[in-house]
Amino acid sequence: MNEAETGMPGDKDIERGSDEAFLTNSSVKSFSWSGLNVTVKDRQTKEARDLIHDISGDVRQGEMVALMGPSGCGKTTLLNVLARRPPTSGARTSGETYVNGANVESRYFRRMTSYVEQEDALIGSMTVHETLKFAADLSLPSSVSKRQRMERIRILLEAFGIQNQADTLVGTPIRKGISGGQKRRVSVASQLITCPKILFLDEPTSGLDSTASFEVISYVKELARANNPSTTTFRLFDKLLLLSAGRTCYFGPVSNVDGHFGDIGHPIPSNTNPAEYLLDIVSSDFSTSKEDAEDRVEKIQNAWKKSTEGENLGRQVSERLHAEGQVEQVAVDDLARPGVAKIITALLHRSWIKSYRDVVAYGIRIVMYMGLSIMMGTVWLRLHPSQDYIQPFINAIFFGSAFMSFMAVAYVPAFLEDRATFAKERANGLYGATPFIIANFLIGLPFLCKYHITRHIIQRIADSSPVLISILFSIVSYWLSNFQPTAEAFFTWVMWIFLDLVAAESLVVLVTSIFPNFVIALALVAFANGLWMSVGGFLVTPTILNPFWKYVFHYIDYQAYVFQGMMVNEFSKRIYSCGHGCQCMYNTDLASQCQIRGTGVLESYGYATGRTGKWVGILIGIIAVYRLFGWIALHLKKT
Structure with missing residues (x-):
């Protein structure tokens, strides 16, 4: 599609039904921008290059503006600047945007707009209904009652013609959902739940056929159709901003387009789609003579700049600053958002639903870990308490802890999806990194409120949280392998597996927050786990580990604390026979009885008993640091 749109809904565009809270606030009368520039450094010449140059404009309440231009002309960059979003990496921006002639703070601006x-x-x-419900829960303050929220959702469902799909899933790779056109309508509807004063749409009908395009834009005053808008739809625009190479070719009423381009020697032929014609004359990409095309575009840009409308535009914006900025500031009393506690609760609720429905992200992980437990239990099947099996016991402990941790790489795609949703919602000013990180952490813990206990509890417990995985894995592998057969030892083992998984997933959160790319994140998490395995104490005991690796990495290795905790759990209270000939591998006080006290094994590794609480505390500290650094990364990374 060759258009991006921006507009200011008026009361007539939003009002539906009897819900008075659903009317737009009349405090926003105009949205203006002046002298917008976006500059980047050219990679080849290393010189400054303008993506957007000296763009000004003005929109009144109720008007819709079509932003058009050939591919690569700067439409999305300009739209991001207008919406106060980062235009592109390493770009420098200048110029101002005004609401009612006033330079509104960004936090208020984000609350009165939607993108x-x-x-x-x-x-x-x-x-579909849940999507709109959570959009309301994350954006509307407590002053909007539950009845009003439900009324807003009903109005939007009916307005976009998706009321019959309200209980249909949006759709996943393995579960068919609504169509592409219906998804686009849901996206727009979810952004209108707050009744935004200013609405930005980036190619809202991209990829849709003409019928679906018309359905999507009908509620927002028929903005544009996929590819080029038809003549009829084009005439429905209030204003047109035509760009080429980051510069204005025309800005003004659609009704004046014919006259302006006729005056500068480019009259629009009759029986021709005006949008298609305009895009052809301001594009140089497909012209037979690129130099002639560039010359033509430059003349069109200069003609606009010298025109009466072009010369008056800057003055009109300046006059509006003096006229409106002095008499009317933007009302912000109705721009409140829910508190942090409500946002966290909504995020948790949404994650619970996602976790028990998303078979790919969660169900497969359960199957994967169960398969691992069966494999481990049958490979190390019924080990005996004799010295011939001491090393297999140690090997099983290492495998159970290290490989469980390593398999946490499967959490990467699930977190990437959550992060993408967070990035979109954060950009629209709904919440920041703190609620997201807290909710993401709590969802993996045994968090059950009254609602979850009384409704669908079995399905909701079937989340792939570390609690469930730890218990299921241990029930199978622990007893098959014949570890210390006491309840205390079993639940201590479960605790270490649980902390191991929480730490591993926290590492995934940290790495993926910094590098939100599947391949890079997967590689780095796998590398980190390989490093932790190497210095954890099994492959090389801490007593002989190279000082560099020991003091730089061993003591911050969460797998090291899990391994030694499991070793103490297994060997501190267990006795092993020395076998025939009483040639004991470990010399302990029971050698005369042809037995080995398990503490002798621990001493060979340099592990002491009675430090479980200390190790648990250190492990919790490592988890907290991972989450804190993940929060910092998300807080600083705005895209």
Whole structure:
């Protein structure tokens, strides 16, 4: 699609039904921008290059503006600047945007605007109704009652013609959901739940056929159709901002387009789609003579700059600053957002639903860990308490802890999906990194409120949290391998597996927060786990480990504390026979009885008993540091 749109909904565009809270606040009368520039360093010439140059404009309440231009002309960059989003990496921006002639603080600006991105960042395991419900829960303050929220959702479902799909899943790779056109309508509807004063849409009908395009834009005053808008739809625009190479070719009422381009020697032929014609004359990409095309575009840009409308535009914006900025500031009393506690609760609720419905992200992980437990239990099947089996016991402990941790790489795609949703919602000003990190951490712990206990408890417990995985894995592998057969030892083992998994997933959160790329994140997490295995104490005991690796990495290795905790759990209270000939591998006080006290094994590794609490505390500290650094990465990384 060759258009991006921006507009200011008026009361007539939003009002539906009797819900008075659903009317837009009349405090926003205008949205203006002046002298916008975006500059980057050219990779080849190393010189400054303008992506956007000296763009000004003005929109009144109720008007819709079509932002058009050939591919690569700077439409999305300009739209991001107008919406106060980072335009592109390493870019420098200048210029100002004004609401009612006033330079509004960004935190208030984000609350009065909504941005519908080109890609539909929807959660496939949610229903259409749930998608709108959580959009309301994350954006509307407590002053909006439950009845009003439900009324807003009903109005939007009916307005976009998706009321019959309210209980249908959006759709996942293995579960069919709604169509592409319906997904686009859900995306737009979810951004309108707050009744935004200013609405930005980046190619809202991209990839849709003409019928689906018309359905999507009908509620927002028929903005544009996929590819080039038809003549009829084009005439429905209030204003047109035509760009080429980052510069204005025209800005003004659509009704004046014919006259302006006729005056500068480019009259629009009759029986021709005006949008298609305009895009052709301001594009140089497909012209037979690129130099002639570039010359033509430059003349069109200069003609606009010298035109009466072009010369008056800057003055009109300046006059508005003096006229409106002095008499009316933007009301912010109705721009409140839910508190942190409500946002965290909503995020937790949404994650619970996602966890028991998303078979790919969660169910497969359960099967994977269960398969690992069966494999481990049958490989190390019924080990005996004799010295011939001491090393297999140690090997099983290492495998159980290290490989469980390593398999946490399967959490990477699930967190990447959550992070993408967070990035979209954070960009729209709904919440920051703190609620996201807290909710993400709590969802993996035994968090059950009254609602979850009384409704669908079995399905909701069937989440792939470390608690469930730890218990299921241990029930199979622990007893098959014949570790110390006491309840205390079993639950201590479960505790170490649980902490191991929490630490491993916390490492995934940290790495993926810094590098939100599947291949890079997967490689780095795998490398880190390989490093922890090497210095954890099994492959090389801490007593002889190279000082560099010991003091730089061993003491911050969460797998090291898990391994030694499991070793103490198994060997501190167990006695092993020396076998025939009483040639004991470990010399302990029971050698005369042809037996080995398990503490002798621990001494060979340099492990002492009675330090379980200390090791647990250190492990919890490592988990906290991983989560803290993950929060810092998300807080600092704005895209």
